Amino acid sequence: MLIANYLLTCGILQANAASGMAVHDDCKLKFLELKAKRTYRYIIYKIEEKQKQVVVEKLGEPANGYEDFTASLPADECRYAVYDFDFVTEENCQKSRIFFIAWSPDTSRVRSKMIYASSKDRFKRELDGIQVELQATDPTEMGLDVFKSRVN
Template sequence: MSFRMSSAPSGMGVADHTKAAFMELKRKKVYRYVIFKIDEQKKEVVVEKTGGPAESYDDFTAALPENDCRYAVYDFDFVTAENCQKSKIFFIAWSPSISRIRAKMLYATSKERFRRELDGIHYEIQATDPTEMELDVIRDRAN
C-alpha cells in the first residue's frame, strides 16, 4: 500500500456541520461539548457526538474512546475569585498512547489546520492519557 502525505497538503477537510456545531457551542451554548473524528473515507473531520448543556465533564471524558484519537471542544463554565461567571472553550487533542500509530499520525498532521477553522478557542490541551485532561487541569488552565 502506498501512502503519500503529499496528496493531503495540510490534512483533512472540515465538514460544514462541523463548524456549525462549534458555533452553536460557542455562541448559543447549545452544547457542553462536541467530539470530532476524522472520516478517512471522506477525508474530512466530522461531528461524532455532542453533549447537551446539562452534561458534566465526566460525561464528556466518558464519551471519548479509550483506544482511538479524537478532537474535542469543551465549554468550561467557572466562577472566578472575584465571583464572576466565566466560560472558556478548550480544544482537546485526544491521542491515547494505545491507539494505532496511523491514527496518531493522521490526527497529529491534521490538527493545526482543523484547529484554525474553529475561531474562539481559549486553550488547547494535548492528552495521551486521561490524567492529562482531568478537571483539575482544565480548572487550573482556565483560572
C-alpha cells in the same frame, strides 16, 4: 519535513494527511452554536479516513457534565473535542472558556496518531474562538484540575 517524507515513503502518512483533512460544514456550524448559543456542552469530532474529512461524532447537551464528556472519548482511538468549561473566578464571577482537546491515547494506531497530529492545526483554525488548547494521551492529562489550572 524529513520525518514527513520518511513516513510518506513508508506508507504510514498519506500525502493528503500532511496537508490536512477537509472539514465538514457541520463541524463549524455546531461549534458556532456551542460558542454563541451554548447549545452544547461539548462536541467530539472524528476523522473519517475514507471521506478524508473531519465530521461531528457526538454532541453533548448543556446539562451533560465533565464525566459524560470523558466517557464519550474512545479509550483507543484519536479524536478532537471542544469543551465549554464553566468556572468561578477568585472574584466570584461566573465565566467559561472553550477548550480544544487533541485526544491521542497511547493505545491508538500510529497511523491514526499521525493523521490527527498533521491535521490538527488546520482543523483548529476552522473553529474561531478556541481559548485554551490541551493535548492528552490519557485521562489524567485532561482532568478537571488541569482545566482549572489552565483558566487561571
